[in-house]
Amino acid sequence: MVFSSILFLFRFLPIMLVVYYCTPRRFRNAVLFGGSLVFYAWGEPVYIVLILFSTLVAYCAGLRLSYYQKRENKRGQICSLTIACVVSLLLLGFFKYADFFLRMAGYIADVEMPQLNLPLPIGISFYTFQTMSYVIDVYRKEVKVQKNFVTFGTYVALFPQLIAGPIIRYQTVEEQMVKRKETIDLFSKGIVRFMIGLGKKVLIANPIGDLFREIAGMGAADLTTVSAWLGVIAFTLQIYFDFSGYSDMAIGLGSMFGFSFPENFRHPYESRSITEFWRRWHISLGTWFKEYVYIPLGGNRKGFGRQILNISIVWLLTGLWHGAYGNFVVWGIYYGILLMIEKLLWKPVFSRLPSFFMHLYTMFFVILGWGIFSWQDMADGTNYFKTLFGISGNFVNREAMYLLSSYLILLVIAIIGSVSLLRTCINRFFLPEKTMRREVCGTLFVVVVFILSVALLVNSSYNPFLYFRF
Numbered sequence: 001m002v003f004s005s006i007l008f009l010f011r012f013l014p015i016m017l018v019v020y021y022c023t024p025r026r027f028r029n030a031v032l033f034g035g036s037l038v039f040y041a042w043g044e045p046v047y048i049v050l051i052l053f054s055t056l057v058a059y060c061a062g063l064r065l066s067y068y069q070k071r072e073n074k075r076g077q078i079c080s081l082t083i084a085c086v087v088s089l090l091l092l093g094f095f096k097y098a099d100f101f102l103r104m105a106g107y108i109a110d111v112e113m114p115q116l117n118l119p120l121p122i123g124i125s126f127y128t129f130q131t132m133s134y135v136i137d138v139y140r141k142e143v144k145v146q147k148n149f150v151t152f153g154t155y156v157a158l159f160p161q162l163i164a165g166p167i168i169r170y171q172t173v174e175e176q177m178v179k180r181k182e183t184i185d186l187f188s189k190g191i192v193r194f195m196i197g198l199g200k201k202v203l204i205a206n207p208i209g210d211l212f213r214e215i216a217g218m219g220a221a222d223l224t225t226v227s228a229w230l231g232v233i234a235f236t237l238q239i240y241f242d243f244s245g246y247s248d249m250a251i252g253l254g255s256m257f258g259f260s261f262p263e264n265f266r267h268p269y270e271s272r273s274i275t276e277f278w279r280r281w282h283i284s285l286g287t288w289f290k291e292y293v294y295i296p297l298g299g300n301r302k303g304f305g306r307q308i309l310n311i312s313i314v315w316l317l318t319g320l321w322h323g324a325y326g327n328f329v330v331w332g333i334y335y336g337i338l339l340m341i342e343k344l345l346w347k348p349v350f351s352r353l354p355s356f357f358m359h360l361y362t363m364f365f366v367i368l369g370w371g372i373f374s375w376q377d378m379a380d381g382t383n384y385f386k387t388l389f390g391i392s393g394n395f396v397n398r399e400a401m402y403l404l405s406s407y408l409i410l411l412v413i414a415i416i417g418s419v420s421l422l423r424t425c426i427n428r429f430f431l432p433e434k435t436m437r438r439e440v441c442g443t444l445f446v447v448v449v450f451i452l453s454v455a456l457l458v459n460s461s462y463n464p465f466l467y468f469r470f
Contacts, residue, residue, distance in 0.1 A: 001042040002163075002464055003194075003249045004201045006457055012039065013253075020257060021182075029154045029177070032257065036159035040122070047121040050091065055156045057087050058131035059149055062138045066145035077139060084135045092128045095120055100324030122468055123163045125321060127156055129288055134170040136292060143171045151177050160253035164246050164467040166264040166284035169291075173259060182258035190255025192446050197248025199449035202456050204414050205242035206463055208234050211407045216374070220383055220393065227400035228388040232371040234407070237414040239370060239466055240269065243282070246465045269366070269418045272358040273350065274338045277366060285321070289314050307343070312336050327375035334369055 001008050016035045023031050041048045061084030068076035099115045106113030134155070137143045146152040155177055161168060215223070215231035247264040254261040268280035278286050294314050300307040319332020342350060350358065371388065375381030387393040416422050 001039055002468075003246070003253075004198055004453075004457060004463060004465075006454070009454070009457075012042075017256065029148075029151050032159075033150050033154040033157060036154070036157040036162060039159040040157065040162060044119075044122055047124075050121055050124070051127060051157060052153075054088060054091060054127060054131055055153050056149075057084055058135050058156070059146070059152050060084075061135045062145045062152075063147065065135070065138045069141065081135060081139045085132055088128050088132050092124055094118075095124060097320075097324040126165050126167055127162060129167050129285075130170070131156055133167075133288060133292060137169065137171055143174055146170070146174075146177070158254075158259075160250045160257070160259075161261060164243070164250075164465055165282075166247060166250065166261055167288050168261060168284065169288075172262060176259050180258035186255050186258065186260075190252040192252070192442075193255060194249050194252030195446045195450045195453075197245040197250075197252060198453045200241040200245030200248060200417075201465070202453040202460075202463075203449065204410070204417065205238050205245055206456075206460070207410055208238045208241070208407070208414060211403065212238055212374070214403065216376070220387075222397070222399060223384070223387050224394045224396050224400045225387055225390050226396040227403060228384060228393075230400065230404055230407075231384075232367050232374070232388065233411070235374045236269075236367050236370045237411065237418060239373075240265075240418055241414065242466045246467065267418070267420050269363065270359070270420065271362050271366075272355050273342055273346075273362055274335065274365060275342055277362055278335070278339075285318070289318060293317060304343075308340050311339055311343070315339070322373075326378045327372055327381060330378075331369060331372045334372055338365055 001012060003009075016031075019035070020028055020031050037048060037052075040051060061080050064080040065077055068074075068080060095118050098118060102113040102115060134143070134146075134152075138145050146155070155168075155170060155173065212231055212234040215227050215234065218227065244265040251261045251263070262284065264283050266280040266283065268277050271277035271280055294310055297310040297313060298306050299310060315332045315336030316329070317332070318335070319328045319330070322328040322331070353361075371385065372381065375384070383392070
């Protein structure tokens with residue numbers, strides 16, 4: 001089940017809201033836990049066992065850690081932490097990387113290894129990182145152990161952020177799990193945020209995704225330099241509106257149930273460096289790797305050489321987190337190299353350049369990065385990049401110009417919508433104060449977005465979010 005579906009919008013969500021708010025407060029976590037499991041099981045009932053097992057492992061590990069901490073048994077604490085993390089990583093590794101290791105073993109042994117072709121359980125990368133962060137934080141004594149299994153299970157399986165994040169640390173919602181306060185103001189803001197996210201997905205990401213798929217499906221003879229650039233720009237916009245749209249919907253849904261989730265995007269395409277871009281894009285993933293990998297490795301505290309090594313490790317793992325395919329590994333290494341170059345050249349070079357130039361530099365390499373990310377095949381991806389830089393293929397043809405003219409208005413809307421310029425102008429010059437006019441205009445805009453989104457969904461097929469496959 002996906003948020004951008006008629007089933008979710010007009011059946012699951014209304015039923016959940018009615019049942020939740022008709023239930024006494026002390027039982028509301030149980031309603032959320034049960035509803036979240038139904039939500040997850042709707043598409044993959046078999047993997048309910050997996051998420052419950054992961055939840056149980058982390059829950060028991062937390063209890064054991066608390067037990068050993070009271071007795072100041074360091075060995076017991078380390079053992080509990082290690083077992084929980086190893087089990088979680090083994091589950092993630094088996095489903096996500098088994099075929100990768102089989103391919104590598106076959107390559108080394110020069111034999112053809114059979115592939116398991118296991119379907120990836122939806123959301124496993126996200127909820128695995130959440131359960132691991134909880135266990136690590138209990139070990140560090142940064143959070144108190146949660147002794148109520150239903151409350152802890154609600155944290156892990158909470159349907160608004162279960163499938164594709166944000167990756168929420170337990171300490172962020174620890175108090176909200178037991179003492180959250182649902183208000184009309186928070187609920188109404190949640191509805192608005194959800195509808196904006198729905199519009200991002202249905203009205204912008206999906207149509208631009210059609211453009212990208214059409215270009216990606218072109219044969220080498222039909223692909224031109226213009227269409228290749230059009231394709232990577234389309235994917236750059238698609239993945240932003242798709243993923244940030246999901247995050248908006250998740251945050252909005254959380255607000256409807258009384259939660260305040262952290263932001264996952266802060267206009268990343270306004271960045272003026274690759275470093276800044278990754279402080280604005282998928283913030284929860286970057287925070288997770290910073291807190292649980294980069295800083296424990298030493299961060300920037302052990303000299304420049306060690307910092308470069310730590311960055312390399314983090315970005316290799318970031319690439320692998322997205323999948324055990326060559327394009328993701330190359331993508332992770334690509335960003336690791338760019339970040340290392342910025343560390344080396346920031347003071348002597350980059351800090352002296354105009355901000356406009358730095359923005360162009362950042363977006364150029366971000367767009368190339370999404371080109372690598374989108375590869376389905378390394379050989380095809382290499383050929384695509386050759387055409388992108390004019391090494392092979394024609395510069396332009398009639399089909400490229402037709403696609404450009406057909407999607408130009410949508411692309412312009414998407415580019416404007418990906419930055420904060422339009423909102424800033426409206427707030428400053430047209431609707432500068434919180435007046436009735438501003439409230440009415442905002443409400444009408446959101447309602448129109450929702451109606452248009454539903455109208456498109458009625459006649460559309462299944463349209464999952466891009467990050468569902470991670």
